[in-house]
Amino acid sequence: MGNENFIPELTPIQLSTETNWLSVIAGRSENTFVLRNDGTLWGIGANQYGQLGVGSAIVGQSTFSQIGNATWKHISSTAHTFGIRTNGTLWGWGQNDGRQMGSAVTCCSNVLSPVQINPDTDWKQVEASHVRNGIAIKENGTLWGWGTNGGMLGDSGVSTINNPTQLWPGNDWEYISVGANHLLGLKTNGELWTFGGNANGQAGTGFNQFIARRLGEEFWMYVSAGFQSSYAIKSDGTLWAWGRNDQSQLGDGTTTQRNAPVQIGTDSNWVAVAGGTFHAVALKSDGSLWAWGNNQFGQYGNGTTTTSPTPLYIPVEGCTLSISDFQQIPVVIAPNPAKETTTLYFKNTLEKVSLKVYDFAGRILLNQEAEGIKEYQLNTSDYAIGVYIVEVKNNGKLVGSYRLVKE
Template structure:
């Protein structure tokens, strides 16, 4: 919702005392309940609430993880998110909008909403855009300012002429930066003066009063303003000397003045003069300093400050110790930021999937899956199903029951990853013992493979399906989880559904009857995640509560006893708040909202990680760490991710499934070999699979059915190679830029065969292309650039500093 930028070359410009004379592009955008981002390759991705089509996916199904928007070849320059709509500028200067349009905020001359990006007009000179609650402001290359949409408070600046369905120019001045939020607009002219208009009930315009204005009004007399960001009812801005200023409402400490007093004129925030970027949310503020550190303050009920607490902060407070932050965006109750390596991190409320990480509320920054070859993986007994970032679904390994979905007469096993239903876009996948389930991006549910217990949900028992078969006509499925012979799924309305084997009540329907079609479990509409074990199930609700049902012979339900009295309906486990849970064969692993790790159930192989082999029938904390983020459970081993992206494993290791380079079992969490930053992990009886931040997919452990997609077993993580869009580390790790930093020319060493090089500047604009290893740099401004090197079946982004 706000205009902001924080690129390394901007740091250099600020340090040199030079004025940035043109509007800068916003690459991250946080709306009320959805998030949008432009990645380094220029592609646009969105996630979160989609009630009004604000994600641009072509439907209204919410997306808990990032989804690519528009054609893959399209490159975007700037994006902004309103309450329930999105606007963006492409590299060709065209302006696009989608989502709700009741106030004409899409600017296409109608009040008809759109679920895919639609052009606003035929102008090709747009450079940046900012969305308020229901209005939009945008700049063209000539510095003119244009507004449209809701004008209830005069926020369009056109002297109260009413809502506008098309872009309307505001005056004749030349502008360099603009920010819209809620019902107000703040902008900077080329002469460095600051102007504001719209609602002013809390003094957020900075004009010294609480009078709303229908035309631009000067904010003081300073002529050194560099950038500005409008929050709900407060405003923050930077001057060219690096000082930070704030004004408006301050009931949550969002101004950072150290008190709760509201101010009607700009107030200096501390004495620091090293601020480079700032973004204002609903009741909190986020900012960057020249040293790459990230600071937050204000409202923190949902953890949107990222300080590992929910306590409000009245002064700027540093988030972690990282010094590589480069871009930020503050949403209503969440925050998203980007580091210099291109990785995205977000935190705060995730009630509508706006964090894009598939889990609950985050109190500290959590890494978001980037657009690499892979984004998710699921392990069956001896087969694998994995999703690529482009929505393709691939399977490999054992196919004895048709679980690979390759059709009748398919091979008994498949060593090479093979695409299922080419051209189809998938969003979620889960594998059971011998069956597979997946959800398409249109919300439909598909299953295939073994069906002896009705686990496919197609109304039959005992009839296997070798090809994906659609289940019913419902198109609101969101996620799935497969046990050995039972299946669980969530719908968009938060309801929980189950089918298949039910001998121990693992479906949770209050009986042991086996339904062969999806059956709703209870009436609750607040389920957010679910995990199916061998004969038990666990799930989380929106309030963070943990529930379990099914078999309990090993205490895996966590009810306090190990007995043969299974539970046929969901039973709440304690009163703690949880963010991640995974059901193994006969044990359970989970993470609480405070980042602590807990386990219970069978511990014969040390899978509980508490240093013993003693079973526990209630949750027990593993160690004292408070930075755990996500978990996965195999039959007799467990794996977990920490907030720093490190991967840990423990329990049985007879097949090398811990990835430690040995077959020695571990009784406590042990780091997986090779380091790296990991985003997603899955486990089965003898294997582990995980996706790294660069999008590469890695597997290790047993390989009897070719599930490692290579001939041999591996005791350490091995990258999946030889698949379309895959990045094989052995090919790309040798690629390097020489020299770096560079001026005049840079060479990419290690390339061979046919390749393409594309160089992007700090705003994501393509500035150079080459098909030889040398890239000419003459005429480029000093700063940080990103070079994309693409060769056969391999791609990599390399950072370059131009001097």
């Protein structure tokens, strides 16, 4: 946090008086990264493996240091760090004892400055795991992995994958979240898939998985993998959790391990959730912040170290929380492929929505406006078999264009 007294902060403190910061990324090995508006990357905190990427392994950087001169769009960090530059290239630094850097450098010394892992220029998201590997999505929706294989990189039997290798077939991966040794993956149609370790029920399927499996038949908008627990928000805005629960980190009021998703409360206005090691925080659509689980270091930020086994409202003074940056899939179309009908689920209630459906010849098949809706049922019974584009606007601003398949 930039202060050298190493005393936990029980309420939010300002880390910088500058006003050109864009986003913050909390690393899982006592480090923090921040992107500025100009795309430059800055880091602070622990650096015992060189995971800050500042060219040295000096432990305890107490001021923000710039990491190289490039511009970046995505960062993920544990004891090793991965980043995607604005030109779409993939880079890494920090601990390298399991081929985390691919073949870019010789295993297994720590890497103190960013090295390019792969020459491709179409990387979209990358996540660093605790078990010495990386998993990433390309812009074309394919899923890739490399590094140490403890079950997160497939069932090939290979213990180490030296370079990014496509893990599973398909080009519909939208977002991934990595825990200690398991992964949650959202597909573009709102399906949730999991794989990896499951000793504490965190995969939600009842057994360890070396292949990706869909979790249930529901559709989801948001996922977050905690250390050995999992959190997700369904398309109806309800909050669910499963996995390790010895410190009430699931928020269901118990300390019982859950091997399958359980609903947390009854509210249906959740929009984002983030799982920590033994606690979690979440946002509702009104911008309110909630926390539960372990609070011994002041993780809640409410001035206490008192824990709560269920979501507790956390008043935040001096700053406004925005939900606009927390959208993983703002619109889910399910089922997709569709037969007679399909439903558009909107992450947030749209004030004035405009829906258009185009065929691949550019003809408009639907031009519909509505106000104050959270979902819309689309009749596809008269559509010919093929691929369509669904365009969604809110108050005249484009939310997104989505691919719809009619069977």
